[in-house]
Amino acid sequence: MPFKRHVEIGRVALINYGKEYGRLVVIVDVVDQNRALVDAPDMVRMQMNFKRLSLTDIKIDIKRIPQKKTLVAAMQEADVQGKWDKSSWGRKLVVQKRRASLNDFDRFKLMLAKIKRSGLIRQELAKLKKESAS
């Protein structure tokens, strides 16, 4: 019930609005009550409103406003990208992206696959029902 993900120096966040949508960044400093200084290995350091950030569980160990190379080194050490790709949130985003980029033929194939899969599930369910009824 209490807050677990705090805004702190080193907290990894996901940008959820704006030009940088979908990017993982590290909070490197807090400007004021509403804004943070945010940095990532492949981006110029910039300020962002907290409302544009979704905090993640990942946190790295850095001092206030580190140099770019220290930041990159710390991120490599903490394996931020690896942890993100393994986390359920990171994996879900990949799936959402894939689903949004389907064309009509892909959706057709998806429909067939779903039908086939639910057919198999129904068969197994019928078998189990028969066993429990008898």
Added chain:
Amino acid sequence: MAVGHVPARARIMGRDWPGTKSLRAWRSGPVSRRINNLVSGGARGFRRATPSPPPEAKMKTILSSETMDIPDGVTIKVNAKVIEVEGPRGKLTRNFKHLNLDFQLIKDEETGKRKLRIEAWFGTRKTSAAIRTALSHVENLITGVTKGYRYKMRFVYAHFPINASIQNSNKSIEIRNFLGEKKVEMLEGVSVVRSEKVKDELVVDGNDIELVSRSCALINQKCHVKNKDIRKFLDGIYVSEKGTILTEE
């Protein structure tokens, strides 16, 4: 989460983020164009003599919190701002949903005691003040459930004695010979008793301090004198002592 509502089928790829389509449509749409024309219309446009200054922003404290110890012999349950306290004298609940605070039970640190911690994130002066009052309310729940509350009231009369009889198995009191007959019902869980050894005294007992004190107030208010100088007509039933049932030395 996001600044705007994130639709389910968002365009995640590319430079567009959820909400850009509607944002662009709004910005170049007919309504927005008319508003722009009005605002920049000059003499014909919508004019304000001087724009009203924005109100002063209140200072917000990032985090203010307080903790309190929970004594042994009392079990506390905290769930969604509803506090339940159970002890030897019974069970009490209190709902703090009107406050914007976080309640949590902390496990023992080195001392080995359970604590209740109340936090206010980005609170104004008033919300930070509410932390301590919430703690006091919980403290009252705990003493109510361990020691109970006993309020004593005395009859005060100049000449004509006030007659009071307890009815309904200590649940209601009937007052006679005081500006007519008055009947007062006690609230739930509260009992009244006529004190034996002391003359003209009532003892009001209960677990919940709010209910006990309110019952005393009901008795007191029934005996208010109307249309007279109250500095002279001092008769009535007044609370003389506020204490607990079990007293520890």
